[in-house]
Amino acid sequence: MADAIASYPSLKDRVVLVTGGGSGIGEEIVRQFARQGARVAFLDVKVKESEALAEALTAEGHSAKFYECDLKDITALRACVDKIRSDIGPVTVLVNNAANDQRHAMQDVTPEYWDDRMAVNLRHQFFAAQAVAPDMAAAGGGAIVNLGSVSWMLGQGGMPAYTTAKSAVMGLTRSLATDLGPDNIRVVCVVPGWVMTQRQIDNWVTPEAEADMLKGQCLKRKIYPIDIARPVLFFASDEAGGCTAQSCVIDGGWL
Numbered sequence: 001m002a003d004a005i006a007s008y009p010s011l012k013d014r015v016v017l018v019t020g021g022g023s024g025i026g027e028e029i030v031r032q033f034a035r036q037g038a039r040v041a042f043l044d045v046k047v048k049e050s051e052a053l054a055e056a057l058t059a060e061g062h063s064a065k066f067y068e069c070d071l072k073d074i075t076a077l078r079a080c081v082d083k084i085r086s087d088i089g090p091v092t093v094l095v096n097n098a099a100n101d102q103r104h105a106m107q108d109v110t111p112e113y114w115d116d117r118m119a120v121n122l123r124h125q126f127f128a129a130q131a132v133a134p135d136m137a138a139a140g141g142g143a144i145v146n147l148g149s150v151s152w153m154l155g156q157g158g159m160p161a162y163t164t165a166k167s168a169v170m171g172l173t174r175s176l177a178t179d180l181g182p183d184n185i186r187v188v189c190v191v192p193g194w195v196m197t198q199r200q201i202d203n204w205v206t207p208e209a210e211a212d213m214l215k216g217q218c219l220k221r222k223i224y225p226i227d228i229a230r231p232v233l234f235f236a237s238d239e240a241g242g243c244t245a246q247s248c249v250i251d252g253g254w255l
């Protein structure tokens, strides 16, 4: 597979907001937007990793700024969007990436835990879109890319609140695309399969699980964060200018 990344002129100088950009897939998305010449702002709770990423990209000559934010706190999220507007400019690309796939047995789930999982995996996607939409409309349009998950399509158990939230991301995508289409704001969902982030490797990648995955996938190779970042760039760019309300699964063809 070629290492070279396509260049998207329409992403140059765009103000891009990535949630959960401090590690995992989000980190790669931040890196790739910055390398396209976009002005990237990213939110995360991981301060050390995020500061290191922003410093490394700045040292490469790119524009990437970290804002500490717990996305469960919608007031804090809104304040960050305001700060980004005054620091960098109005956001015209939003990547709703942050989530947490903590496992939980059905019988252990309390109403409080359920609400907490919705807050970390779903609610902020809506409120981030709500916060940036007026600026996108004023700019003549924008793009929102929501990160879903194949987990619920594969019937994966052991985390019903996470899989419920992730299935709702597809419905959210279609609903927002309908409401925001008249303002030329596109809303697309990128749906990853099993992606080899550090968190997955540390917690769940075993030789048996890997063998199962490769048996199920059409492509007999592992999927990495860069495999997700590439289509996110494409859907955010003007190359995908006619595409909205759709979901694109990137899972190596897990049947």
Ligand SMILES: NC(=O)c1ccc[n+]([C@@H]2O[C@H](COP(=O)([O-])OP(=O)(O)OC[C@H]3O[C@@H](n4cnc5c(N)ncnc54)[C@H](O)[C@@H]3O)[C@@H](O)[C@H]2O)c1
Pocket: 019, 020, 021, 022, 023, 024, 025, 026, 043, 044, 045, 046, 069, 070, 071, 072, 096, 097, 098, 099, 100, 101, 120, 147, 148, 149, 150, 151, 166, 191, 192, 193, 194, 195, 196, 197, 198, 199, 200
């Ligand atoms: N890795 C996979 O196999 C996989 C599979 C399907 C879908 N996804 C989706 O891709 C996206 C990225 O997943 P990932 O694997 O990179 O996850 P990750 O856990 O490796 O990284 C998520 C990032 O979001 C941040 N984050 C989490 N909660 C936050 C909060 N409350 N406030 C601010 N930041 C917060 C984390 O600190 C972290 O930097 C998620 O939407 C996930 O559901 C991942």
